[in-house]
Amino acid sequence: MRVVLIIIDGVGDEYIPQLDGTPLEYASKKFTALNKMASEGMCGIMHPVAPGIPPSSDIGHLSIFGYDIEKEYPGRGYFEALGAGIKLAKGEIAFRTNLATVRQEGRHLIVTDRRAGRISGSQAEELYNILNEAIKEEGLPAEVKHTLEHRGVLILRGEDLIGAITDTDPHELGKPILKAEPWRGLPENLYNQAENAAKIINRITEISYRVLDKNNINVERRKSGLPPANVILIRGGGIAKRIRPFSEKWGFRPAFIAAGALYKGIARALGMNEIHVKGATGTPTTNLKGKVEGCLRALDAGYDFVYLHIKAADNLSHDKKPKEKAEFILRIDKALEPITSLEETLVVVTGDHSTSSIRGRHIGLPVPVVFWAPEIRRDRVRMFNENSTSMGALGGIRGKDIMPLILDITDRSTETGTLPLGPPLTI
Amino acid sequence: MRVVLIIIDGVGDEYIPQLDGTPLEYASKKFTALNKMASEGMCGIMHPVAPGIPPSSDIGHLSIFGYDIEKEYPGRGYFEALGAGIKLAKGEIAFRTNLATVRQEGRHLIVTDRRAGRISGSQAEELYNILNEAIKEEGLPAEVKHTLEHRGVLILRGEDLIGAITDTDPHELGKPILKAEPWRGLPENLYNQAENAAKIINRITEISYRVLDKNNINVERRKSGLPPANVILIRGGGIAKRIRPFSEKWGFRPAFIAAGALYKGIARALGMNEIHVKGATGTPTTNLKGKVEGCLRALDAGYDFVYLHIKAADNLSHDKKPKEKAEFILRIDKALEPITSLEETLVVVTGDHSTSSIRGRHIGLPVPVVFWAPEIRRDRVRMFNENSTSMGALGGIRGKDIMPLILDITDRSTETGTLPLGPPLTI
Numbered sequence: 001m002r003v004v005l006i007i008i009d010g011v012g013d014e015y016i017p018q019l020d021g022t023p024l025e026y027a028s029k030k031f032t033a034l035n036k037m038a039s040e041g042m043c044g045i046m047h048p049v050a051p052g053i054p055p056s057s058d059i060g061h062l063s064i065f066g067y068d069i070e071k072e073y074p075g076r077g078y079f080e081a082l083g084a085g086i087k088l089a090k091g092e093i094a095f096r097t098n099l100a101t102v103r104q105e106g107r108h109l110i111v112t113d114r115r116a117g118r119i120s121g122s123q124a125e126e127l128y129n130i131l132n133e134a135i136k137e138e139g140l141p142a143e144v145k146h147t148l149e150h151r152g153v154l155i156l157r158g159e160d161l162i163g164a165i166t167d168t169d170p171h172e173l174g175k176p177i178l179k180a181e182p183w184r185g186l187p188e189n190l191y192n193q194a195e196n197a198a199k200i201i202n203r204i205t206e207i208s209y210r211v212l213d214k215n216n217i218n219v220e221r222r223k224s225g226l227p228p229a230n231v232i233l234i235r236g237g238g239i240a241k242r243i244r245p246f247s248e249k250w251g252f253r254p255a256f257i258a259a260g261a262l263y264k265g266i267a268r269a270l271g272m273n274e275i276h277v278k279g280a281t282g283t284p285t286t287n288l289k290g291k292v293e294g295c296l297r298a299l300d301a302g303y304d305f306v307y308l309h310i311k312a313a314d315n316l317s318h319d320k321k322p323k324e325k326a327e328f329i330l331r332i333d334k335a336l337e338p339i340t341s342l343e344e345t346l347v348v349v350t351g352d353h354s355t356s357s358i359r360g361r362h363i364g365l366p367v368p369v370v371f372w373a374p375e376i377r378r379d380r381v382r383m384f385n386e387n388s389t390s391m392g393a394l395g396g397i398r399g400k401d402i403m404p405l406i407l408d409i410t411d412r413s414t415e416t417g418t419l420p421l422g423p424p425l426t427i
Numbered sequence: 428m429r430v431v432l433i434i435i436d437g438v439g440d441e442y443i444p445q446l447d448g449t450p451l452e453y454a455s456k457k458f459t460a461l462n463k464m465a466s467e468g469m470c471g472i473m474h475p476v477a478p479g480i481p482p483s484s485d486i487g488h489l490s491i492f493g494y495d496i497e498k499e500y501p502g503r504g505y506f507e508a509l510g511a512g513i514k515l516a517k518g519e520i521a522f523r524t525n526l527a528t529v530r531q532e533g534r535h536l537i538v539t540d541r542r543a544g545r546i547s548g549s550q551a552e553e554l555y556n557i558l559n560e561a562i563k564e565e566g567l568p569a570e571v572k573h574t575l576e577h578r579g580v581l582i583l584r585g586e587d588l589i590g591a592i593t594d595t596d597p598h599e600l601g602k603p604i605l606k607a608e609p610w611r612g613l614p615e616n617l618y619n620q621a622e623n624a625a626k627i628i629n630r631i632t633e634i635s636y637r638v639l640d641k642n643n644i645n646v647e648r649r650k651s652g653l654p655p656a657n658v659i660l661i662r663g664g665g666i667a668k669r670i671r672p673f674s675e676k677w678g679f680r681p682a683f684i685a686a687g688a689l690y691k692g693i694a695r696a697l698g699m700n701e702i703h704v705k706g707a708t709g710t711p712t713t714n715l716k717g718k719v720e721g722c723l724r725a726l727d728a729g730y731d732f733v734y735l736h737i738k739a740a741d742n743l744s745h746d747k748k749p750k751e752k753a754e755f756i757l758r759i760d761k762a763l764e765p766i767t768s769l770e771e772t773l774v775v776v777t778g779d780h781s782t783s784s785i786r787g788r789h790i791g792l793p794v795p796v797v798f799w800a801p802e803i804r805r806d807r808v809r810m811f812n813e814n815s816t817s818m819g820a821l822g823g824i825r826g827k828d829i830m831p832l833i834l835d836i837t838d839r840s841t842e843t844g845t846l847p848l849g850p851p852l853t854i
Contacts, residue, residue: 013804014802014803014804015803021805044822045820045821045822047822047824050828050831051821051824051831051832052829052830052831052832052833052834052835052836052840053835054835054840054841054842056842107853107854108851108852108854109852109854165849166848166849167848168849170848171841171842171848175851176851176852177851177852178848178850178851178852179851179853180849180852181850205852206854358802359838362842363835363840364832364834364840365469365804365820365835366820366821366822386804386806387805387806387807390806390819390820390821390822391807395822396471396822
């Protein structure tokens with residue numbers, strides 16, 4: 001049986017008084033496709049990592065794909081780079097960057113918008129180029145590259161550098177930009193390398209404020225009442241690291257459909273094949289219909305595992321727009337309609353984490369999950385939302401339980417559980 | 428946001444035919460405060476350690492407080508001693524003791540009441556003093572000290588002793604008192620030290636029966652139809668061990684309200700500040716109203732984490748009194764009424780383990796948990812009891828998940844999950 005895994009980024013949320021429920025609960029009153037799957041399928045509530053732990057999207061995804069974060073996580077920057085088409089060489093470290101807005105207060109830079117008003121790609125590209133020139137002039141072994149909207153990648157090069165440093169991004173508004181520092185508890189030689197990397201990162205942060213704040217683009221943005229993109233936030237150092245391919249680990253022939261650099265990077269790192277979809281942008285105006293068609297196309301082409309990522313529910317929560325999040329999720333439901341006609345296919349729908357539309361950040365509450373397949377154990381859940389699926393037949397599960405359940409439901413598990421079996425006997 | 432954590436000791440139970448439910452289910456039909464919190468909050472079912480594992484109260488508590496039992500557990504005796512106001516010196520080992528009732532059968536002492544009919548404090552104190560004299564006369568490096576009701580602490584002193592020995596308490600009625608022995612698998616030097624300790628413990632057990640059985644207090648108790656307190660049961664060897672303070676581990680300024688020595692000891696070991704409440708006894712007649720007032724007082728005083736322990740639900744289950752347990756729990760609900768007027772506060776209500784009113788002992792079934800706070804994700808649970816909350820939005824969680832959830836709900840987690848952040852950057 002083939003598998004479609006649909007991950008709606010940041011799908012879970014908190015109680016929103018004006019919606020009298022979470023955005024998903026509110027939207028689910030008008031669901032057709034997702035409620036059909038919930039009614040005919042088996043549901044549960046999933047903690048992506050563990051209760052109370054808000055994972056970043058990459059950690060949420062890797063947990064769901066069944067990878068061991070402790071052992072196999074290369075750092076976010078690696079995925080961001082791969083997603084932007086940059087293959088890291090040995091000795092290179094990549095970081096995720098945001099163009100952001102800060103206000104100077106004494107010697108601190110207070111973050112007032114972590115995404116500079118989700119600045120347009122063309123303006124952002126120009127600012128990234130300007131920053132790149134300034135970095136070169138200083139002779140720093142680094143390079144920034146624009147990806148999508150405010151997002152970019154920073155590459156550090158050098159044998160005496162490692163990426164085990166803390167983020168400059170405070171992950172919260174009204175807080176100062178943070179000093180990058182080596183992670184605690186590193187052995188001395190690694191500590192020194194991390195310290196070298198941290199110094200460069202902190203220098204680039206200063207440079208970014210110096211060259212961007214007074215740039216013409218930002219002068220114009222201020223005139224138009226838009227937040228200036230006057231600094232760069234740096235986070236998630238990562239290195240190239242071989243991760244066991246998804247096909248080898250789970251025995252599937254996998255394809256993926258995703259727009260965001262991070263998600264492309266994760267899927268590429270796991271060796272999934274990309275299905276290109278025109279108009280897939282990772283924003284609320286993305287081509288949802290095209291993405292679902294891409295999914296069906298991938299199945300027709302013989303892929304037996306298709307990972308479909310839908311991003312903007314998360315963006316709208318970060319922007320504290322619960323109503324718009326609910327509306328976008330309702331559009332996803334409508335776009336998923338063709339999926340419910342699939343035969344001999346297991347469809348799994350879930351999220352990589354919850355994002356609060358009140359607090360504007362990832363939170364550690366669980367997300368709903370539905371497994372929909374012919375003759376699957378049916379429970380009494382009739383709606384796809386946090387509270388309905390929590391009463392489902394699976395109870396509470398973890399992100400790492402998803403792949404074993406997929407193998408089992410599609411008859412790929414063996415009755416011996418985790419006991420190994422040998423190869424065929426040759427006579 | 429401030430936090431109130433209310434632990435109702437042994438709150439979960441089994442199905443009691445005459446109540447057509449658990450004592451908590453029965454009581455919950457008349458709940459106001461707890462059902463309000465369940466209706467407006469987020470519920471789940473919590474396995475204090477793991478499904479099927481009945482923890483002792485200290486292990487249940489430490490799991491909920493987020494400590495690693497394997498690495499950080501000093502042994503129960505340490506907490507009992509601290510709770511009784513005894514600070515263990517280096518080389519001292521403490522044990523928890525009970526005055527109990529035995530019947531001699533040949534050369535065995537059969538336990539017929541593990542608490543000697545919950546003997547009064549004044550009688551118990553006298554018997555502990557008599558035992559202490561006898562221990563001194565024999566020249567043993569040990570001392571007993573009465574705490575509450577039948578309970579006490581035994582201190583062993585000596586460089587050649589360790590507390591890694593088995594309990595003399597069979598933890599079951601109708602069974603003989605057990606011989607203390609070194610834990611299996613100890614390395615030889617530790618084995619010898621444990622053997623020395625075990626010998627003293629076994630000797631003290633014999634002495635206790637010899638001096639207590641014929642004592643006047645017990646002669647009188649027998650005449651009045653009361654079980655004699657004619658032996659001492661010894662369990663839970665513990666040593667002084669630094670445990671990372673709660674404030675340092677979780678960033679709260681914590682206070683506690685508890686009557687039992689064990690719970691005081693745990694909270695003191697974690698560096699929580701004590702709020703004294705007159706009439707708090709750890710018995711069914713404890714001053715519940717005063718304890719709740721103490722909790723509000725602590726919040727007013729600026730503590731941002733208040734741990735409130737309520738003991739007697741557990742006692743009544745050990746005594747196989749399910750109806751009285753239900754009545755006591757209903758009194759707790761009424762006493763909690765002022766809590767439901769708190770603003771900007773997360774209130775968590777749960778138990779440290781289930782205790783069976785049929786079997787009279789801790790059992791490995793989960794306990795209900797509710798998280799009540801403004802704008803928390805609301806589920807469809809309307810009653811605070813084992814079966815209702817198991818359908819809540821959290822699904823099944825573990826004791827160790829409680830603190831991460833508390834941090835997350837009160838906005839103390841970071842979006843990076845468990846990755847660290849550095850100090851502000853100075854430009």
